[in-house]
Amino acid sequence: MKIRSQALAGIAIAAVAALGLSACGSSPGSSSGSAGATGGPTDTITVYNAQHQELTQAWVDAFTKQTGIKVNMRNGDDTEMAQQIIQEGKNSPADVFLTENSPAMSAVENAGLLGDPGSQAIANVPQAYRPSTGKWVGIAARSTVLAYNKTKVKASDLPKSIMDLADASWKGRWGAAPSGADFQAIVSAMLQLKGESATLDWLKAMKGNAKTYQGNTTAMKAVNSGEIDAAVIYHYYWFGDQAKTGENSNNVGLYYFKNQDPGAFVSVSGGAVLASSKHQTAAQKFLAFVTGADGQKVLQTGSSFEYPVGSGVAANPKLTPLQELQAPAVDPAKLNSQQVTDLMTQAGLL
Amino acid sequence: MLSILIGALSLVPLGFVVAMTIATGWDTAIALIVRPRVLELLGNTIWLVVITVPLCLVIGVGGAWLVERTRLRAHRTWAVLLAAPLAIPAFVNAYAWVSVVPSMAGLGWGVFIATLSYYPLVYIPAAATLARLDPALEQSAASLGLGPWKVFFRVVLPQLRIAVTGGALLVGLHLLSEYGAFAMMRFSTFTTAIMEQYRSTFNGAAGNMLASVLVALCLVMLVFEARARGNARYAKLGSGAQAAPTRARLGAWELPAQLGLLGLAIIALGVPLAVIGRWLLDGGAQIWETADLASALGQSLWLGLLGALATTAAAFPLSWLAVRYPGWLSKSLELANYVTSSMPGIVLALAFVTVALHAIPDIYQSTLLLVIAYVLLFLPRALVSLRAGLAQAPKELEEAARALGRRPAAAFFRVTLRLAAPAAAGGAALVFLAVLNELTATLLLAPTGTSTLATQFWNLSSGIDYTGAAPYALLMILLSAPMTYLLFQQSKKAAGQ
Numbered sequence: 001m002k003i004r005s006q007a008l009a010g011i012a013i014a015a016v017a018a019l020g021l022s023a024c025g026s027s028p029g030s031s032s033g034s035a036g037a038t039g040g041p042t043d044t045i046t047v048y049n050a051q052h053q054e055l056t057q058a059w060v061d062a063f064t065k066q067t068g069i070k071v072n073m074r075n076g077d078d079t080e081m082a083q084q085i086i087q088e089g090k091n092s093p094a095d096v097f098l099t100e101n102s103p104a105m106s107a108v109e110n111a112g113l114l115g116d117p118g119s120q121a122i123a124n125v126p127q128a129y130r131p132s133t134g135k136w137v138g139i140a141a142r143s144t145v146l147a148y149n150k151t152k153v154k155a156s157d158l159p160k161s162i163m164d165l166a167d168a169s170w171k172g173r174w175g176a177a178p179s180g181a182d183f184q185a186i187v188s189a190m191l192q193l194k195g196e197s198a199t200l201d202w203l204k205a206m207k208g209n210a211k212t213y214q215g216n217t218t219a220m221k222a223v224n225s226g227e228i229d230a231a232v233i234y235h236y237y238w239f240g241d242q243a244k245t246g247e248n249s250n251n252v253g254l255y256y257f258k259n260q261d262p263g264a265f266v267s268v269s270g271g272a273v274l275a276s277s278k279h280q281t282a283a284q285k286f287l288a289f290v291t292g293a294d295g296q297k298v299l300q301t302g303s304s305f306e307y308p309v310g311s312g313v314a315a316n317p318k319l320t321p322l323q324e325l326q327a328p329a330v331d332p333a334k335l336n337s338q339q340v341t342d343l344m345t346q347a348g349l350l
Numbered sequence: 351m352l353s354i355l356i357g358a359l360s361l362v363p364l365g366f367v368v369a370m371t372i373a374t375g376w377d378t379a380i381a382l383i384v385r386p387r388v389l390e391l392l393g394n395t396i397w398l399v400v401i402t403v404p405l406c407l408v409i410g411v412g413g414a415w416l417v418e419r420t421r422l423r424a425h426r427t428w429a430v431l432l433a434a435p436l437a438i439p440a441f442v443n444a445y446a447w448v449s450v451v452p453s454m455a456g457l458g459w460g461v462f463i464a465t466l467s468y469y470p471l472v473y474i475p476a477a478a479t480l481a482r483l484d485p486a487l488e489q490s491a492a493s494l495g496l497g498p499w500k501v502f503f504r505v506v507l508p509q510l511r512i513a514v515t516g517g518a519l520l521v522g523l524h525l526l527s528e529y530g531a532f533a534m535m536r537f538s539t540f541t542t543a544i545m546e547q548y549r550s551t552f553n554g555a556a557g558n559m560l561a562s563v564l565v566a567l568c569l570v571m572l573v574f575e576a577r578a579r580g581n582a583r584y585a586k587l588g589s590g591a592q593a594a595p596t597r598a599r600l601g602a603w604e605l606p607a608q609l610g611l612l613g614l615a616i617i618a619l620g621v622p623l624a625v626i627g628r629w630l631l632d633g634g635a636q637i638w639e640t641a642d643l644a645s646a647l648g649q650s651l652w653l654g655l656l657g658a659l660a661t662t663a664a665a666f667p668l669s670w671l672a673v674r675y676p677g678w679l680s681k682s683l684e685l686a687n688y689v690t691s692s693m694p695g696i697v698l699a700l701a702f703v704t705v706a707l708h709a710i711p712d713i714y715q716s717t718l719l720l721v722i723a724y725v726l727l728f729l730p731r732a733l734v735s736l737r738a739g740l741a742q743a744p745k746e747l748e749e750a751a752r753a754l755g756r757r758p759a760a761a762f763f764r765v766t767l768r769l770a771a772p773a774a775a776g777g778a779a780l781v782f783l784a785v786l787n788e789l790t791a792t793l794l795l796a797p798t799g800t801s802t803l804a805t806q807f808w809n810l811s812s813g814i815d816y817t818g819a820a821p822y823a824l825l826m827i828l829l830s831a832p833m834t835y836l837l838f839q840q841s842k843k844a845a846g847q
Contacts, residue, residue: 046798053809074715074798075809076549083552091711093798179546214533217814218452227453248814341550348387350546350556 043282044070045095048085050078050181051140051269055304056098062298063289069282078104078181079337085274086111095277096286098139098269101185102131103337105270109135115275118284124291129268129309131333136272139290140299141307143325144186144265146255147238148230149223158255162186162232162263163194166205173229175211175219178349181337182216182234182267187344188335189265193328196343203347212349217241221248230255232263236305239318243303258326266327268309353667357683360690360726366701367565370558382559387543391560395539395567397457398464399525405465406521409614410472411514415502416607418480420598428611429477433470433838435618437830439787440467441530441808442823446622448534449629449816460537466618467531468524472517478841479513480506485595498598512579519575526568527694529790530808540564544696545790553704561697568692626823633817642806643821650786650802650829656717657724657785658732658778664725665732665777673740684733691730698723699794720795727791728784732777735840739773740766776840783833787826803829 049056053075060071074094076084082104085092092113099105108114114135121137122130129138148158159165165174176183191199211228213219219231220238224247235256241249257263271290273283289295296313299306307315307322315321344350371379382388416422417429435443444463448454454462483506491505492498529541540560547557600607630637668687672680690698702723706714713719743766751761789804796805807822 072799080549080552083554087552087707088714091714093715179549181550184550211536213536214812218812221452221814225452341554341556344550345382345387345547345556346385348385348390350387350543350550 042068043279044072045277045279045282045286046072046074046093047096047098047286048081048094049073049075049098050081050104051098051100052304055140055298055302055306058298058302058304059290059295062294063286066289066294067282067285069285071286079107079184079341082107082337085113089113090276092274092276094274095279095283097272097274098290099181099271100142100269101181101188101267101335102138102270102332103185103188103335103340104181105136105272106131106333106335107337108272109133109333113275115273115277115280116284117271117273117287120288121271121284121291124288124310126309131331133333136270137287137291138268138309139271139287139295140269140304141309141322142182142234142236142267142269143256143307143320143322143327144263144267145233145235145238146230146257146263147220147223147233147249147252148255149226149228149251150253151251152226153229155253155255158230160257161259161261162190162257163198163202163261165209165232166202168209171209172211174209175213175222175228175231176206176233177213177215177219178206178210178344179212180215183232184337184340184344185267185335186232186262186265188337188340189267189328189330190262191336191340191343192330192334193262196339200343200347203343203349207348217248220252224248224251226251234267235319239305239316240303243305256320256325260326260328262328264325264327265330266307266322266325268332269306270332352664353671353680353683356664356668356725356729357686359722360683360686362705363690363693363698363701363726364565366705367558367562367697370555370704371562374555374559378555379559382556383563388560388563391538391540391543392563394457394537395526398460398537398539399522399571401457401461402464402468402525403518403521405461406469406472407514407518409465409469410517411476411507411510413469413473413611413614414476414480415506416611418477419506419595420600420607422600422607423604430835430838431615431619432473432477432611433834434831435466436470436474436837437827437834438467438619438622439530439804439826439830440464440524440528441534441789441804441811442626442826443467443618443622444531444534445807445811445816445819445823446625449811449814450625455536457537460532460535463531463535464521464525464528468521469618471520471524472514474838474841475513475517476510479510481595481842483509483595485593488596515575515578518578519571522571522575523568523692523694526564526571527696527790529696534811540567541694541696541790544700548696548700548794553700558700561700564694565697568694569689572689572692623827626820626827629817629820630824633820637817637821642801643825646801646803646806646822647825649800650804653717653720653724653792653800653802654782654785656721657728658782660721661725661728661732661781662736662774662778665729665736666774668729669733669737669740672737674745687726687729687733690726691728693727695723695727695788695791696794698727699791702791703794715795715797717797720792720797723791723795724781724785724788727788728781731780731784732774735773735777735780736770739770739776742773743769776836779833779836783830783837786829 056073064070078099078101085094085097085108097108117137122134125137213222216233216237219233222228223231235254238249238252238254271287273280273287277283291310293311293313296308296311299308300313300316305316341350413432417425443466447463488501488505491501527541529545532539533542540563544557544560547554547560551557668683672684702719706719748761748765751765752758787804789808792802792805803822803826807819810819
């Protein structure tokens with residue numbers, strides 16, 4: 001017995017050693033050395049990316065080409081990654097956090113984990129698109145829209161306010177992607193503008209009225225095929241599909257609620273440097289690049305169709321200008337993601 | 351030693367669920383568990399299991415009987431074709447259907463996809479057992495006056511019990527743990543709801559509580575299967591060679607049987623393959639020209655290889671213990687692992703993320719952690735075949751080698767290990783296949799920058815880039831096909847023991 005177990009121990013050690021080696025061999029970026037503080041070209045920074053993968057990839061490729069700094073991307077969703085960073089705390093491997101919406105960024109900020117985004121990034125972005133605390137900066141913006149089926153819904157029958165979707169007349173006729181951070185950001189604006197009880201009532205009505213989809217694209221596709229009459233999504237899904245084949249959006253019209261309605265909410269995507277980052281300079285360089293003219297032009301000319309917010313770069317001419325959207329004045333620092341998921345869990349949507 | 355370590359690791363997910371329930375606090379936990387959403391998920395999940403499992407049983411056993419025990423024409427071809435849908439992962443199957451009929455959603459279509467994807471899990475063991483059944487029993491029953499139908503239901507079916515309940519359990523566990531397919535069909539189960547909570551809250555209390563309900567469901571299913579399996583003995587006693595089973599004449603039933611099998615093959619195999627073919631044609635050459643595809647293939651192969659090697663290595667001490675020193679220790683280790691591997695990947699991943707993050711930050715987001723998760727999830731696949739292999743390597747041979755002067759370690763490596771090698775390779779291949787198609791644990795645990803065929807396919811198909819996702823679907827099917835064939839062959843051998 002004893003002798004045999006020695007043989008086994010041999011196998012065990014070999015197996016563990018093999019695993020250990022492979023673990024070291026394939027965790028890129030985990031040890032990029034002490035040169036990090038200088039922001040030199042030998043650096044590798046890790047970006048926790050909740051933005052669209054293609055968009056951030058375009059930023060990263062251009063940034064690496066320009067500076068030589070390599071970027072490692074971990075992809076996820078806004079609130080998922082925010083909670084992840086909060087739990088990782090000081091040990092977080094992330095240097096930069098990019099979101100699609102601001103509530104997740106505020107959650108990390110409130111946990112005291114955001115560092116200095118760098119003076120260049122702050123100078124690039126006008127005050128309207130960054131919080132007064134100066135802990136993060138806007139990197140892009142997107143507008144809430146009601147995407148409706150043009151053959152099934154007359155323009156005159158469209159609701160005045162997003163709140164009207166709670167009416168019985170909309171039962172079974174509209175859809176959204178409630179598990180996504182996009183929709184949750186819209187709810188957080190509603191919470192801010194209309195208060196807790198009105199929001200909870202609306203969410204409960206939504207549970208009965210709305211069909212739920214995995215993502216905004218799938219919801220828009222359902223509108224296009226006439227499976228539902230309308231969906232609450234962001235504007236750029238429609239433009240992106242139109243720029244390709246239009247096969248998921250040719251029957252779809254976009255309706256902007258305007259009038260400072262919660263449904264006219266314009267959501268700011270955020271970028272921040274983590275306080276725990278060991279590559280502060282390189283991370284700040286990345287944010288400065290994203291908010292700078294080169295980075296913002298990716299939004300203007302690329303396939304993302306999100307609104308640029310920095311360095312005076314104009315939006316893609318196909319888009320309705322941001323100034324005409326009559327968005328409600330919402331303080332991004334006050335948008336609360338935690339309360340939103342609690343309310344949605346309470347309403348049975350999550 | 352190592353086997354105890356693996357046993358202890360097996361307890362991490364269960365311990366996590368219990369610890370999280372306690373940490374959440376009783377009142378909050380109750381509030382999060384007793385709510386309409388949980389009731390809705392419970393209803394969905396139970397209906398899914400209650401409808402899909404019997405459907406899989408009927409198709410699986412019926413198909414097995416047709417190819418093994420009737421004079422069906424081309425039964426050899428059908429035998430392989432019926433097992434083939436196993437090579438199409440459920441989420442690829444769902445993608446193929448949804449991309450053509452986007453309105454497919456809800457319980458009915460969820461059942462449809464799940465049945466097509468999982469009936470081979472019943473069919474394969476049922477066919478293997480049917481091929482091996484001693485016809486003497488049936489002949490005795492017939493000579494005592496039972497008609498062919500009564501013989502089937504009273505003699506043949508009971509003998510299939512172990513194989514079929516095992517298959518049914520596998521189907522049930524797959525139903526509980528499948529994420530991608532049901533997410534695409536917009537059908538909410540506990541697993542999809544936990545994933546949604548994860549996307550919104552990382553490892554928030556609500557998600558953890560859903561996980562504990564899901565774990566409870568798995569345990570119920572394990573107990574149910576143990577009851578259904580029963581204790582009766584069906585082994586042949588006494589000497590004498592077993593006669594080849596007789597095959598029933600189908601007569602007028604030949605045509606309906608052929609048509610039925612053809613219909614099944616078309617919807618389970620033909621449609622998904624044709625749809626993927628269509629998207630590949632639509633996409634043209636450019637969908638193959640991305641660096642992502644090559645890198646995802648490379649990473650899938652690498653993780654599959656690591657997972658297969660590590661799992662087989664971990665299976666050695668466990669099966670060695672079970673074969674050479676059967677007793678309470680080997681039994682309880684086996685049970686612990688059995689329970690763990692029945693846990694959905696999402697629960698195991700949630701547990702590992704939380705435990706690694708707070709207890710062992712060094713292995714957080716490392717390949718090591720992911721591979722350990724694979725080991726726990728897929729260990730039984732390696733165990734089953736390795737145990738059979740080791741049992742066929744008599745310890746007397748190893749002792750003889752030592753008597754002839756080999757050192758103990760050398761004797762083990764040169765004799766026992768060599769004899770068990772084919773079985774180990776078979777088990778490793780099955781684990782490789784499982785890792786290749788794994789989605790949820792890989793999404794949560796993989797190191798930053800990892801993208802596998804499965805995760806990349808998921809990314810593209812959930813963003814409804816159907817043409818972009820097609821090459822990934824094709825590669826997963828091509829890599830799965832030989833493994834499925836291997837499993838099919840292996841089951842024929844295993845049924846004899």
